[in-house]
Amino acid sequence: MSDPFVVVGADAAGLSAASKFRREAPDRDVVVFEMGRWISYAYCGMPYFIEGRVERMSNLLSLSPSEVDERGIDLRRGHKVVGVDPDAETVAVETTEGDSFEQPYDDLLVATGGRASTGSFDVRGVDGAFTLHNMDAAAAIDAYIAEPDAYDHERADVSAVDRERVERNAAMPAPETAAIVGGGYVGVEMAEALSGRGLDVHLFHRSGHLLSDFGEAVGERVETELDAKGVTVHTNAPVVELVGDDRIEAVVIEGEDPIEADLAVVGVGIRPNTELLDGTGAELGEGGAIRTDEYGRTSLPDVYAAGDCATAIHAVTGEEAWMPLGLTANRAGRAIGATVAGDPSPVGEIAGTAVVKAFDMEAGRVGLVGDEAARDAGFDPVRETVTAGSRSGYYPGAAPTDVTLVADRDTGRLIGGSIVGPDRAAIRIDTLATALEADMTVPEVERLDLAYAPPFSPVWDPILVAAKVLNGTLDGQ
């Protein structure tokens, strides 16, 4: 027990693990290597920073380096871990200053995160074309949108920021039209953000419904909302080319004329950063992520992985899944910190719970919403979508709320669901997430004693209405 707990990556999973470990094992050492300058930022807040709803980039800071220090964590920024020797139990480290050394570990956590995948596009070197995957990109987009003489240089008020990139973008002429490639939740959030900045926004989505993972009912209402707020939504519109030499000029949908854009945000997907374990024999799993067990252990002894680079167990299927989301990373990191400190703690299963805001519309999803995912997991999905009021009909603010529930035909078990509506719809998904994780059947959901009071819910909550209807369908088979 003489060597430290070594953590690679100083973001949600890594710092959660290091913090928990120090609290549980105050006499032992933990070293966190971070290749970059940024640590512990709220990446999910980037669209709201760009929108201007969040005034300063520093508002998105969760933990400062000095706060990490105060926790007794040995944080080394500018330190890239380039190799792992699982037999010797050492990692090879290179610093931005050009030094390199070997660091022995007792336990190792790989929390290297993910990176934006831009598909076949290369946005590097094209002004006005961005991926939104780190704070430097967010700062650059924000600066690029501003009129050169109106940019508030205090916006990106963090020392870690790539100041040169920010100032270069701030000096460029402000864009008027924006193209967002990809209608997942980041795309939808960016559509709201860029609209809020006064841009004429086009959102391009490969398939027929935005937010594919949320199901059709959500996709349709979010599309209607974006449309009502002036965003031009292009569905079944795979973007095949970004046009522009030095600066972005247009995007091209397959088979159509180019559509002008002087800002493009490309977010096709995310890929796990697993290269560090190449050649170590560590197993990879779903999505090419590092395979982990219920305690976050990889196939290598004393090596853990957590966050966007690691797999997890899905609460509905009981199978391995890869779903990079913020809570999962924090929770897994924290559990691994406890386990390494001597208190074995499961990292918890994931239910794929996600929520998104699109202007005045809110949506949530959980579990297996699409038929394909359900069938792949061996279920025979039956679904119903209902529209019900969010409050008693006579109470001001009551709004139509669509609930979709998906059940397995044979067992009646709830396996997924979604909710969409303008009135406090998103947070209601937590009820379904809890029901899913408890392996409830649809009849059990129908009998839940959910809250009723006119300002908050009708007598029959929309979730109960949906369960009632789906139950009827299951009964009537």
Place this chain on the structure above:
Amino acid sequence: MSDPFVVVGADAAGLSAASKFRREAPDRDVVVFEMGRWISYAYCGMPYFIEGRVERMSNLLSLSPSEVDERGIDLRRGHKVVGVDPDAETVAVETTEGDSFEQPYDDLLVATGGRASTGSFDVRGVDGAFTLHNMDAAAAIDAYIAEPDAYDHERADVSAVDRERVERNAAMPAPETAAIVGGGYVGVEMAEALSGRGLDVHLFHRSGHLLSDFGEAVGERVETELDAKGVTVHTNAPVVELVGDDRIEAVVIEGEDPIEADLAVVGVGIRPNTELLDGTGAELGEGGAIRTDEYGRTSLPDVYAAGDCATAIHAVTGEEAWMPLGLTANRAGRAIGATVAGDPSPVGEIAGTAVVKAFDMEAGRVGLVGDEAARDAGFDPVRETVTAGSRSGYYPGAAPTDVTLVADRDTGRLIGGSIVGPDRAAIRIDTLATALEADMTVPEVERLDLAYAPPFSPVWDPILVAAKVLNGTLDGQ
């Protein structure tokens, strides 16, 4: 099967049962006897009608008599059922016209509801003193509050209303100060309603915390909110006397000088209406309500009971409980309708889920919140209350949310909880209600995959924060 399904009482439970029965057994008859003129009104909406947020009393109508007719239900208003002969399987009926007859039944549902208990007070005959237990009272209070020449006679736009009482109250001078006796949820809702009508409101509560069933954390924040909005809250203030001969003049707290009031609303409690079964041998249970089993059956053959007059099974204790609430009544009625029609359906357990709005504050509670209730049920309660943000800290609208979780010390099982805060706090109680009904432990709650997105929840939802803290307490014992 030649005699009809007879239902006594045309409110939530009764009409839910009759409607479901007709849908499931369209060839069989159902007769609903209602002693009064009102049917199927949203009683929970009364405070909002009085406040003026709901414009017309007819807005609170769920089903009109003609809609009930259209469902094929034989509804007889002005028919009081005065006796049950369980051997002959008949009920004795008296009409407001003075007729009387025997009605045979195949199955009988007693859905006679409850009545306001005013403790030792008699509000009858004192102008300006009211209980809030039916629509006539709501219409009278509304009329009494208005200036005589400013009363909108269209407000109580329902033929069933006691027009004479309304007009008599409308003609009285408008009150300026109001005393509400009882700080349960109706009292709190009425404080908001009467404040909204411009009255100087005093709310009197017998014990130290408003909303006693919701726990101290809720009581304190709701009291702070009422205070901030100009309501004078008197805790530890049992009202012992209403002063006034013809018209209310003041209320008296034990040992103190009278406090002037020219409107008093007294709502000490509610009692189940069980007299119909006196002498039949039907068993009574908790709260003096009619004892029912998991299918809503009483101890008499072919006689069911549901709604505010009947007991139910508590989801946490598995024991009999009496908790008169709207969803319980609707759900039990519906299940009994199905059972009588030949599809045996459990009425469902109750978790005691309740939510309340107090101006800009929202609260919810579920399960066993108080120590006494927990100990009575054989648990050894451990509790923690945390204050956590409702959204990411940097996102506008984030507000402190207090979550209290109560667990059983030995098993770690979640047995109750409450939530209070101004930002979408109430609806979050559904997550705890679901966890309770699934018999989850606190570690299981801590591992729930709840939603995270900056506009809706921080990475660690307040419920997860509370579970984390309570878990630490349970671990550290």
